[in-house]
Amino acid sequence: MTSPGEPWVVSEATQRDREAWTRLYTAYAASAGDELSDAHLATVWSWILDDSAGTSCLLLWRDDRPVGLAHWRRFERPLAGTVGCYLDDLFVDERLRGRGGARELLRHLAALAADHGWTTVRWTTGEGNPAQHLYDSVAERVPVITYDMAPADLSSSG
Template sequence: MTGTDAAQIRQVEPADRAAWMALFRGYRDFYELPHDEAVVETVWGWLMDPAHELNGLVAVRDDAPIGIAHWRRFARPSRGATGIFLDDLFVAPRVRGGGTGRALLAHLHRVAQEEGLIEVRWITSYSNADAQRLYDQVAIRAPFHTYVDLV
């Protein structure tokens, strides 16, 4: 477990289920995704399956989860190496600005360093100005657009 004044960062555990679900629903609400308990249950199942590629972190303060991060390793063929892709990062609105998001990102940076990976990469919405203020302090903005071909 690693920590800051903001929170302790650790792997998500079965006992975190209710708090994790509330945070993940908050994340989905922030991005105006439809309420879908099947998605929530599916992602929880992935996090609890050690064979699945998705990993989960929780930021905990006073024994209560206040933030989550979902991540996975991914191949970088153009660089012949592996990195971390951060799929989701969410901090409870009541504690934003207190260093929890920064602590989650720093934890992933350390994981990448310890494993000899080349980067931690993520995307965010153009409209998520609050998150971008943090991200601009801890990383460089990639010069790429993201495209999605929905199937």
């Protein structure tokens, strides 16, 4: 996939990438304090391989080794009347951070969005994420607050 002179290659995940994806996604979850079950991993992987599902996965390669991933999906923007790309997860192996891999994944998503005529690439991040300096250099920080409501919360509160 790459030679030492070509540090980063980005490709869509394929069936043969399951083991590499599992290693990367498990490391991503662990960095967020989560542990993923085999059933969880199987579900997400099935979404990635199913063209009718919403989730897609890019893998980042360096020296023929998978070293990062990005899970993304298209989303409709009713108020704008357009379509965008939502980045759910972005991860680069901690040993290679700060060398341009995350930027390359973001560049690839921006190009993909442009190719499809989508109007934005959007993501959220934690307040203390050290990658914010990168995000601030490639995207506009917007004043939006995100909420997560459990399905039963409103119906059980009376």
